[in-house]
Amino acid sequence: MTPAELSRTVLRSVRGAVAERELSVSVPERIVVQPPPRAGCGDYASNVALRLAKQAGRPALEVAEILRRRLAGSAGIARVEIAGPGFLNFTLGDGARAALVRDVLAQGPAYGSGGGGGELAADELVVGDLPAGEPPAGDLVNGDLLSPALHGARALVVANALGRLLPAAGMGRPTRKGAAGARSAGDGELAGLVARLGADEARWALLRPAAHDPVRLPERPVQRESNPRFRVQYAYARTRALSRNARELGFESEPGDVLETAAESADGTTDSAHLPEAPQQSLHTLLATYPRTVEAAARYRAPDRMVRHLEATADAFFRWQDVCPPLPVGERKPLAVHRARLALAEATGTVLANGLRLLGISAPEHL
Numbered sequence: 001m002t003p004a005e006l007s008r009t010v011l012r013s014v015r016g017a018v019a020e021r022e023l024s025v026s027v028p029e030r031i032v033v034q035p036p037p038r039a040g041c042g043d044y045a046s047n048v049a050l051r052l053a054k055q056a057g058r059p060a061l062e063v064a065e066i067l068r069r070r071l072a073g074s075a076g077i078a079r080v081e082i083a084g085p086g087f088l089n090f091t092l093g094d095g096a097r098a099a100l101v102r103d104v105l106a107q108g109p110a111y112g113s114g115g116g117g118g119e120l121a122a123d124e125l126v127v128g129d130l131p132a133g134e135p136p137a138g139d140l141v142n143g144d145l146l147s148p149a150l151h152g153a154r155a156l157v158v159a160n161a162l163g164r165l166l167p168a169a170g171m172g173r174p175t176r177k178g179a180a181g182a183r184s185a186g187d188g189e190l191a192g193l194v195a196r197l198g199a200d201e202a203r204w205a206l207l208r209p210a211a212h213d214p215v216r217l218p219e220r221p222v223q224r225e226s227n228p229r230f231r232v233q234y235a236y237a238r239t240r241a242l243s244r245n246a247r248e249l250g251f252e253s254e255p256g257d258v259l260e261t262a263a264e265s266a267d268g269t270t271d272s273a274h275l276p277e278a279p280q281q282s283l284h285t286l287l288a289t290y291p292r293t294v295e296a297a298a299r300y301r302a303p304d305r306m307v308r309h310l311e312a313t314a315d316a317f318f319r320w321q322d323v324c325p326p327l328p329v330g331e332r333k334p335l336a337v338h339r340a341r342l343a344l345a346e347a348t349g350t351v352l353a354n355g356l357r358l359l360g361i362s363a364p365e366h367l
Contacts, residue, residue, distance in 0.1 A: 001076040001096040013070040042089035049086040060086030101255040104347040113168040153190035161303040169298035204229035235314035237367040239349030256340035279320035
């Protein structure tokens with residue numbers, strides 16, 4: 001179950017409560033659900049009861065209890081709890097998580113791209129989205145103000161990424177223009193950065209900061225996990241290596257209820273009672289919220305949101321695979337848990353590859 005699906009489920013519960021006169025409120029157009037601020041509070045949370053309480057003329061806890069009763073037992077939801085002054089915390093069933101993995105794998109390159117394609121070629125620009133004027137005062141490179149030429153290079157890379165993000169988010173294909181004047185300031189500087197850092201590192205360095213944050217260029221690209229760009233690409237390459245290694249062992253992925261299957265830890269022992277939940281929960285949440293990140297990055301003209309999401313996904317993947325190895329250890333035979341974990345790893349690879357593609361950065365299968 002994705003956040004969008006959960007949001008629609010909560011919205012139906014509000015409509016039902018209004019229709020049966022349990023609540024006297026205007027039904028909102030949409031309901032926001034998001035990951036909870038702390039681990040151990042379920043998969044998602046919503047403040048809908050707090051938002052409706054004043055209009056309903058009832059305490060938020062009462063509104064929350066009405067919605068909790070209606071939501072309990074809904075498909076894909078294992079548990080609904082009330083927290084604090086009236087927040088609703090949702091814990092999804094394992095079946096919902098397996099369904100999410102299955103959906104990501106079935107959609108493949110289309111996952112998160114509601115608009116369906118329409119990318120810009122590498123040398124095409126969206127002139128209307130180019131940042132105008134002088135560089136922001138805070139933009140620094142090695143302690144110096146960002147030069148107009150480098151500001152132009154950053155604008156070119158941002159515009160190119162938006163040319164992919166906007167149609168992927170279903171916001172229409174941007175208007176293409178010649179942009180000869182807009183290109184001239186940054187073209188040469190961008191070419192120089194690509195020659196020095198490589199295309200992927202140059203793009204990542206220019207896309208990673210938010211619009212008014214400093215740009216910090218490395219002296220040279222570093223191929224190790226301390227480099228966020230390399231870490232994301234390495235996480236993708238690792239997911240592909242897991243699939244290749246699994247085929248050599250004679251098994252393939254199959255989305256399943258991982259927590260209901262005996263867990264094998266890194267030392268080869270099995271004990272389902274001690275399977276850590278937090279790493280898997282974080283990874284599932286990031287996969288589920290990827291489509292929303294695509295939409296937000298396009299809507300706010302902020303490719304840096306996609307960069308941060310990919311970094312978080314790669315970090316969550318590494319934490320998860322350390323405690324939940326997708327491949328059997330030693331001479332042990334593959335179990336259902338390994339097929340389910342391999343499916344989760346492959347779904348993670350799909351999200352990482354899709355996000356890198358939207359940013360115009362390569363997703364190498366070998367590193």
